[in-house]
Amino acid sequence: MNESLQRVVVLGGGSAGWLVAGLLAAEHPALHITLIESDEVPVIGVGEGTWPSMRDTLRRIGVSETEFIRRCHVSFKQGSRFDGWQRGASGASGDRYYHPFMLPVGYGDAQLVAAWCGTPGERAFADLVSPSVQVCEAGLAPKQVQTPEFGAVANYAYHFDAGLFGQLLREHATSRLGVQHVVDHVEAVMPQENGDIAALRTRNRGEMAADLFIDCSGLSARLIHGHYGVPLRSEREVLFNDAAMPVQVPYDRVDAPVASCTVATAWAKGWIWDIGLPTRRGVGCVFSRAHASEDEARAALQAYLQATGAPPDTPTPRVIRYDPGYRKQFWVRNCVAIGLSSGFIEPLEASALALVELSAQRLCMDLPMARASMDAVARRFNEDFSYRWARVIDFLKLHYLLSARDDSEYWRAHRDPFSWPERLRELIPIWRLRPPARHDFGRIDEVFPDASYQYVLYGMGFRPELSPLSEVQWRTAQACFDEAARQARRLLAGLPGHRSLLVHLQHAAA
Numbered sequence: 001m002n003e004s005l006q007r008v009v010v011l012g013g014g015s016a017g018w019l020v021a022g023l024l025a026a027e028h029p030a031l032h033i034t035l036i037e038s039d040e041v042p043v044i045g046v047g048e049g050t051w052p053s054m055r056d057t058l059r060r061i062g063v064s065e066t067e068f069i070r071r072c073h074v075s076f077k078q079g080s081r082f083d084g085w086q087r088g089a090s091g092a093s094g095d096r097y098y099h100p101f102m103l104p105v106g107y108g109d110a111q112l113v114a115a116w117c118g119t120p121g122e123r124a125f126a127d128l129v130s131p132s133v134q135v136c137e138a139g140l141a142p143k144q145v146q147t148p149e150f151g152a153v154a155n156y157a158y159h160f161d162a163g164l165f166g167q168l169l170r171e172h173a174t175s176r177l178g179v180q181h182v183v184d185h186v187e188a189v190m191p192q193e194n195g196d197i198a199a200l201r202t203r204n205r206g207e208m209a210a211d212l213f214i215d216c217s218g219l220s221a222r223l224i225h226g227h228y229g230v231p232l233r234s235e236r237e238v239l240f241n242d243a244a245m246p247v248q249v250p251y252d253r254v255d256a257p258v259a260s261c262t263v264a265t266a267w268a269k270g271w272i273w274d275i276g277l278p279t280r281r282g283v284g285c286v287f288s289r290a291h292a293s294e295d296e297a298r299a300a301l302q303a304y305l306q307a308t309g310a311p312p313d314t315p316t317p318r319v320i321r322y323d324p325g326y327r328k329q330f331w332v333r334n335c336v337a338i339g340l341s342s343g344f345i346e347p348l349e350a351s352a353l354a355l356v357e358l359s360a361q362r363l364c365m366d367l368p369m370a371r372a373s374m375d376a377v378a379r380r381f382n383e384d385f386s387y388r389w390a391r392v393i394d395f396l397k398l399h400y401l402l403s404a405r406d407d408s409e410y411w412r413a414h415r416d417p418f419s420w421p422e423r424l425r426e427l428i429p430i431w432r433l434r435p436p437a438r439h440d441f442g443r444i445d446e447v448f449p450d451a452s453y454q455y456v457l458y459g460m461g462f463r464p465e466l467s468p469l470s471e472v473q474w475r476t477a478q479a480c481f482d483e484a485a486r487q488a489r490r491l492l493a494g495l496p497g498h499r500s501l502l503v504h505l506q507h508a509a510a
């Protein structure tokens with residue numbers, strides 16, 4: 001490597017590669033960035049649900065939100081809805097809860113959980129503290145026609161077509177940010193004497209040298225695993241899912257409502273995601289091969305498609321198999337792995353792209369401008385992202401371990417404390433006595449903050465044993481519930497329908 005960092009090679013042209021290349025180029029315009037992707041190795045082509053951080057990421061890369069919406073078949077995502085996770089009961093009544101992106105009204109200022117526990121009736125926690133649930137149920141958009149780009153009335157992320165997203169980022173990064181795009185297959189890694197990577201040898205263009213290599217080569221992990229041999233830390237004993245069957249489903253009519261949240265429906269041996277885009281739905285069955293055969297998963301998916309009005313000629317889904325886990329190290333010498341090469345657990349809660357964004361941001365912030373500082377930056381990066389992956393795993397496991405479902409060994413095994421991460425084994429008894437709080441987590445920028453834990457815990461029917469509130473505490477919390485209800489009424493009256501806003505933005509931009 002040169003004394004100072006000048007050249008970066010990004011290996012991989014999936015969502016991770018283009019997000020990293022775009023952010024690096026936007027924030028470090030003096031760098032010479034080349035992205036190499038193979039025309040023999042297709043991108044994974046799934047990954048359509050995001051986290052609200054994507055708004056900031058796109059803004060920083062310089063992508064216009066309107067253009068993004070117009071070109072990538074975008075819909076707005078205001079959170080996730082979980083059907084059938086608690087008891088396995090389907091239908092709108094009972095076994096359904098939301099994890100909205102909006103913080104509870106009065107969060108941190110009022111004893112909302114204790115007041116909710118003391119409130120008569122069966123009102124869901126999320127519904128009592130946040131207007132988002134009613135906005136989603138009513139099929140409304142999270143913003144108005146006149147709300148500025150990236151601005152929100154109700155917090156939101158996106159759903160999009162992953163293939164179109166990659167194309168837009170590629171065009172933007174190459175035409176506006178100066179990223180060089182090379183379509184070629186990397187056949188070998190050329191090491192330096194000190195163990196750094198000197199260059200990647202491509203089939204047609206020869207050697208591509210750089211000072212820093214970003215491995216965004218997907219599940220093949222060509223550099224971090226293929227060259228450096230860094231193994232995965234398996235999470236199979238905690239989160240059993242290791243396969244998915246995605247399928248694209250047309251709407252039965254052009255004006256069908258577009259869901260403004262990801263719908264995750266549990267089945268006996270996994271769960272099914274349902275993401276509404278303006279043009280189609282993206283649906284997929286996630287399952288554990290140790291508990292379900294591919295035929296069983298296919299049958300569960302077919303039953304779901306039939307029950308949700310998909311046409312009978314929906315194409316046969318492909319099967320994606322993976323090892324749930326993450327790398328023991330993400331950054332080795334002058335190579336850092338981001339995206340699927342760094343690990344993958346499962347699509348629940350769209351944490352994968354959120355981790356890509358966080359990794360890319362961290363890289364931009366701490367970019368070691370000289371080789372001498374790279375090892376220290378790498379050590380800190382590894383420490384930080386090991387922490388983040390572990391917290392993602394805690395949060396995902398939380399969705400399963402409180403389930404009362406007894407229709408298969410899959411759910412019983414999830415309930416078994418031997419399959420729980422140690423931290424959850426410690427925190428769950430604590431959370432019986434008080435709600436999850438900020439100090440339970442180590443970072444101010446946690447991927448999933450304590451409010452998210454509250455939404456899932458109480459959505460899954462967890463009832464803490466809290467001390468009774470004083471009169472003042474009770475009144476303060478009730479005022480917050482009233483405010484959430486007032487906000488809900490205001491939003492229901494003022495927000496446009498989700499599809500109608502998407503249609504408007506489509507035409508306004510064309």
Ligand SMILES: Cc1cc2nc3c(=O)[nH]c(=O)nc-3n(C[C@H](O)[C@H](O)[C@H](O)COP(=O)(O)OP(=O)(O)OC[C@H]3O[C@@H](n4cnc5c(N)ncnc54)[C@H](O)[C@@H]3O)c2cc1C
Nearest residue numbers: 012013014016038044047049186217218339340347352353
């Ligand atoms: C079933 C499923 C559902 C998912 N759903 C979500 C979701 O809802 N939300 C979310 O945030 N994430 C989701 N993810 C994860 C998400 O899809 C990925 O994080 C995201 O697409 C990034 O993938 P990637 O760019 O790392 O890899 P890929 O898209 O696989 O790209 C790999 C790239 O590397 C290139 N490459 C590989 N080898 C070579 C070589 N030798 N030479 C040159 N180029 C090479 C390929 O050509 C390709 O361009 C999901 C994943 C799966 C499996």
